[in-house]
Amino acid sequence: MNIFAKCQFAIVLFSFVFAGCKDEEVVVPKSNLTFEGKDYELANGILIDFGKFPPHEGSGQELFLSSSGVTVHETAGKIDSIYGAGHAIFxxxxxxxxxxxxxxEYTFDYSQGPFKTGSFVYSYAVFNADFVKRAENIYEMIQGTVTVKKDKTDYVITFDCIEDGGKHITGFFKGPLKVYDEK
Incomplete structure (x- = not known):
């Protein structure tokens, strides 16, 4: 085989190799809560900012992630009520x-305060709750971590907690957060 034929063979071989290469798609997990082996969808996120919260360090904020059936009603830019049915974590x-x-990373803090920046305190989850009738079983967190990253305008939030019955509640949320200023 002459050198010209070897080069043509190499070009054809590389063409097949590179033609088979595709850009790998990044698979983003669905936003959801997992409890007792069951997944519950999350669709919405709000953040209530209370600003500096002496004697505690940092700003006091409340994060509320909920399913699509839960609606936050507001009046003049302030939360008026929450209604609907579904799942949420707070x-x-x-x-x-x-x-x-x-x-x-935020870590659950058992102390009575003052609370430090990077901690979270009273937190709970509800599943299949009716926010109008206030019919729900509340699963209060007693330990865990919440990790927050920002991806442009979206937040990427993961959490792994243990509720007061000793069961794990884990989850992932990616999306924007509607911010309410309560300072």
Whole structure:
């Protein structure tokens, strides 16, 4: 085989190899809560910012992630009520951010305070709840972590907690957060 034929063979071989290469798609998990082996969808996120919260460190913020059946009603830019039916998880966080949720890891704090930046306190989850009739079983967190990252205008939030019955509640949320200023 002459050198010209070897080069043509190599070109054809590389063409097949590179033609088979595709850009790998990044698979983003669905936003959901997992409890007792069952997944519950999450569709919405809000953040209530209370600003500096002495004697605690940082800003006091409340993160509320809910399913599509849960609606937050507001009047004049303030939360008036929450209604509908579905699932939700709620965290009281102490963050370095003001007006936005600060990136980093938050750890559950058992103490009575003052609470430190990077901690969360009273937090709970509800499943198949009726927010009008207030019919729900509340699963209060007693330990865990919440990790927050920012991807442009979206937040990427993961959490792994244990509720007061000793069961794990885990989850993932990616999306924007509607911020309510309660300072």
């Amino acid at each position: 965290f009281q966080l102490f963050t370095a951010g003001v007006g936005e949720l600060g990136e980093g």
